[in-house]
Amino acid sequence: MKILYAAANNQNAGIQLSRFLKFAHGTHQIKIAAYKISSPQYTNVDWTLDALLNIYRPDLFSTDNDNLSIYTEQVKSFAPDLIISDLEHFTSVVARELNIPLWQCSSSMINFALSRKEKYNLGLFKNFAHVVGKDPVHTQRTVNIMDNADRNLIYSHYGDAEAPPNLQKGFEWVRPYHQVSRNHVPCQHFITAGLSDNDKRLFNSLKKYPDCVVFMERCAERYQNPLVKDIRIEDEYYCNLRNSSFFVCQGQTSFLADAFYNERYSLIYPNYSDAEAVTNSQISQKLGLANIMSYSTDINSCTSAKVRPTYLDTIKYLHEYIEEL
Numbered sequence: 044m045k046i047l048y049a050a051a052n053n054q055n056a057g058i059q060l061s062r063f064l065k066f067a068h069g070t071h072q073i074k075i076a077a078y079k080i081s082s083p084q085y086t087n088v089d090w091t092l093d094a095l096l097n098i099y100r101p102d103l104f105s106t107d108n109d110n111l112s113i114y115t116e117q118v119k120s121f122a123p124d125l126i127i128s129d130l131e132h133f134t135s136v137v138a139r140e141l142n143i144p145l146w147q148c149s150s151s152m153i154n155f156a157l158s159r160k161e162k163y164n165l166g167l168f169k170n171f172a173h174v175v176g177k178d179p180v181h182t183q184r185t186v187n188i189m190d191n192a193d194r195n196l197i198y199s200h201y202g203d204a205e206a207p208p209n210l211q212k213g214f215e216w217v218r219p220y221h222q223v224s225r226n227h228v229p230c231q232h233f234i235t236a237g238l239s240d241n242d243k244r245l246f247n248s249l250k251k252y253p254d255c256v257v258f259m260e261r262c263a264e265r266y267q268n269p270l271v272k273d274i275r276i277e278d279e280y281y282c283n284l285r286n287s288s289f290f291v292c293q294g295q296t297s298f299l300a301d302a303f304y305n306e307r308y309s310l311i312y313p314n315y316s317d318a319e320a321v322t323n324s325q326i327s328q329k330l331g332l333a334n335i336m337s338y339s340t341d342i343n344s345c346t347s348a349k350v351r352p353t354y355l356d357t358i359k360y361l362h363e364y365i366e367e368l
Contacts, residue, residue: 050078054239059219059297063361064083066220066361066362067365078092090114119141125146128148130147145192158209158211175321199217201330221281223281226285234291236292246269256283256287287307290308294321299327303350307347312336
């Protein structure tokens with residue numbers, strides 16, 4: 044099968060893409076469309092989508108774009124049997140124009156799949172409306188591409204939780220890719236963190252604690268404590284995560300899922316400019332999977348709860364849904 048996978052313009056989309064490729068490559072002919080920020084290192088990308096953005100106003104979206112016409116013709120030439128989009132707008136428009144089956148598969152869809160009652164109970168409207176719904180034009184555009192998709196798959200571990208959130212009609216869970224490690228004494232640390240960016244305030248907060256290791260993909264700076272390691276060394280990352288007293292992240296779905304399936308409770312320092320991170324922090328705390336932290340909170344005062352993934356038979360990985368076609 045020929046598949047075009049389009050990653051959105053954010054770092055978490057790059058993590059999701061790189062993990063999908065490990066399981067799907069070799070089975071199908073896959074071409075990749077991604078932005079610079081969502082392009083996994085040392086991975087060949089067929090289309091760099093930054094070329095479709097307005098160089099002066101990259102936040103603007105327009106289909107009146109010569110480069111988009113070229114991209115459309117090249118996708119038409121490739122003739123994919125399926126387009127998988129991580130809520131990537133340009134590729135979603137191309138899929139509809141060329142009448143190619145389109146799946147939206149994204150962790151960010153959690154913000155659209157929850158009912159208004161669920162969002163109200165989480166306090167998203169009351170406390171975070173300025174983040175979750177700050178751009179009505181972008182929100183409506185995203186709703187449109189979901190409405191025109193053949194399938195809307197929410198890339199999230201919450202579907203395997205004991206009491207998952209209720210989804211609105213038309214949305215399904217898809218299990219995030221992850222690796223489960225084992226108990227191993229050399230991997231024991233006080234704190235292991237999975238971060239997507241160099242949050243100086245968080246680094247300064249972690250410096251107060253001994254034996255702290257941070258896993259990241261891109262970091263130009265190095266520290267003695269916390270010690271910064273490459274997250275692409277996955278065996279070490281998962282082993283450290285599994286065997287640490289505390290796991291710290293900023294609310295990204297991939298990192299929360301890694302902790303969940305390794306039965307680790309998370310301490311979340313939310314990125315309050317990221318709607319997905321804000322939503323995840325509220326859901327995770329409500330389900331007893333994590334605690335929302337402030338930079339001044341003493342980690343020593345925290346108590347980890349038991350985390351029990353259920354691995355429901357009704358929920359599959361993305362490549363397993365593809366194999367059903």
